[in-house]
């Protein structure tokens with residue numbers, strides 16, 4: 001009986017492995033079609049000013065509605081896009097769409113806020129990335145000061161010299177640069193000093209243990225001090241409670257983003273939320 005059970009377990013195990021593998025291959029194949037079939041779209045999450053309590057920015061977050069599997073998380077399909085090189089096409093599409101949407105809202109007099117777009121390390125290393133950003137700005141006619149590109153901390157630290165050079169070129173276009181998920185990696189505060197960046201986005205893990213864990217308060221305090229000295233703008237991510245918000249309002253933290261204010265929303269709902277607030 002034990003032998004039979006063992007067999008069963010083994011069989012289930014392989015079946016699972018096969019399913020997992022074929023899901024990945026299937027997603028990979030489907031992702032090639034996703035753009036063409038208009039299964040990709042963008043959600044916008046508000047970024048709120050701690051001074052005015054008003055929406056002062058937004059982050060563009062990519063979504064994939066798979067025809068059979070439903071909504072798939074970017075955490076799952078962005079790595080596939082990176083491995084296959086599809087990220088270049090998809091990333092350009094996100095940037096173009098977010099810039100065009102922003103420009104349209106500005107033109108119609110709806111809003112005048114910055115849009116933040118995530119850039120994959122793979123995109124950043126592509127030789128024509130600067131040109132590509134420049135072309136999209138021209139095409140969309142979005143003034144560069146309304147665009148911020150988010151790059152994760154680890155991206156910058158990995159291949160520092162080349163990345164710094166590219167970031168400088170992007171900033172010269174008038175676009176600002178944010179370090180995303182800060183506090184999640186290994187870089188020292190000191191390493192930030194020489195980087196061409198404008199904004200620090202503090203990772204939600206640092207924020208979420210905040211009021212339970214005195215250690216994080218000390219770490220965050222050091223981050224705020226340094227950001228102030230370096231004249232960086234600070235955005236805290238993953239704000240879910242009033243308590244967290246009240247705490248951050250009294251720190252060197254100009255902006256907050258999180259479910260307390262809103263989930264990421266489709267364009268229509270984002271505009272409704274924004275307009276309702278005015």
Ligand code: C2E
Pocket residue numbers: 045060061062073074075078091094118119120150180181204237238239240257258259260264
């Ligand atoms: P991210 O850039 O750090 O984006 C913030 C993530 O935190 C989003 O997850 C957002 O929905 C989530 N979030 C916001 N507020 C809260 C909160 O209060 N609590 C919690 N628990 N989560 C919150 P999402 O949309 O699933 O995206 C995950 C990651 O996928 C992003 O992290 C980003 O690294 C990547 N990503 C999304 N869109 C793109 C894109 O267009 N290009 C690239 N390269 N990466 C993208």
Ligand code: MG
Pocket residue numbers: 059118150180
């Ligand atoms: Mg981001």
Ligand code: MG
Pocket residue numbers: 180181201203237
């Ligand atoms: Mg983040």
Ligand code: MG
Pocket residue numbers: 181
């Ligand atoms: Mg993240």
